[in-house]
Amino acid sequence: MKKILPYLSVVLLLMTFTGFAQQKYITKNGEINFEASVPSFEEVKAKNSTVSAILNADTGEFASLALIQGFRFKVALMEEHFNENYMESSQYPKAIVKGTLEGFSMDGLSESTTEYSFKGTITVHGESQPLETIVTMAMIDGNVEMNSSFILKPEDFNIKIPSIVSNKIADEVTVTAIYTLSEK
Amino acid sequence: MKKKSVFMIVTLVLVVGAYSGYRYLYKDHRNIAEEDAVFTGTAQQIQERFAQGEGDGLLNQTVIVSGTVSQVEEGSVTLDEKVQSVFAQMPSVSEGAQVTVKGRCIGYDDLFEVVKLDQSQLTTQ
Incomplete structure (x- = not known):
């Protein structure tokens, strides 16, 4: 018994290490664009190119975090209103997506794009909603390229748009996400 | 004469108002x-x-x-x-x-x- 114990502890230790040795792909420079423009009015469009994301290549679990202050608009006043009045970014500084790519496996990735369905939740303005979308993925130069586009409605996230500007902002916001994830 | 100066003042107010309105809406980003x-x-x-x-x-x-x-x-x-x-x-x-x-x-x-x-x-x- 005495002799077995050290072996057992070594085996257990090795098992915990393999548990940690999951393959992860990460980025800190992902890009999210959104547009809520209405034709013939001022363009309502912003871009955030400091979005973080992690993909667990073994399980297909994916998480992404965007800082609301990181969204840049062409018009400074629009950016100010976006932060102060609509997103209330001092109170809710981040938007988070968490979920799983269904049926994901690293072996399925190649230079040509493969589609996966993503199921998870999105949290914006402190409100969580289910999110289902199609993600196109490809493996290019050892990096995982991920692209997705989906539509969000401000009202689902308790974001109130005053009636005076509501005809200048679309009810449906088109969000596009682009990630180039490299192995950690 | 009086009519003319009133017209001038109204025009001036409009121009200044439009200009400052524009400056407010399209102010520069922070530096x-x-x-x-x-x-x-x-x-x-x-x-x-x-x-x-x-x-x-x-x-x-x-x-x-x-x-x-x-x-x-x-x-x-x-x-x-x-x-x-x-x-x-x-x-x-x-x-x-x-x-x-x-x-x-x-x-x-x-x-x-x-x-x-x-x-x-x-x-x-």
């Missing part, structure tokens, strides 16, 4: 480079502040952070694995260099436990 920093310190210090949940006062504020470059990526530099600084114009720096950056603090990223800055530039201060 972070010229703003005074509300925080000056090391990457470690600012990260700890956010990790302890006391960083809210720094959101959207201009900060000056110094540290050692731990990672160089396209468009951004990470200091001591604690602060990611995004540059509009990427300077030529290499890993291991001791630098000081001035930028706008946009918040704390819990995924990687880094504080993010944008509109950064290298500074000698």
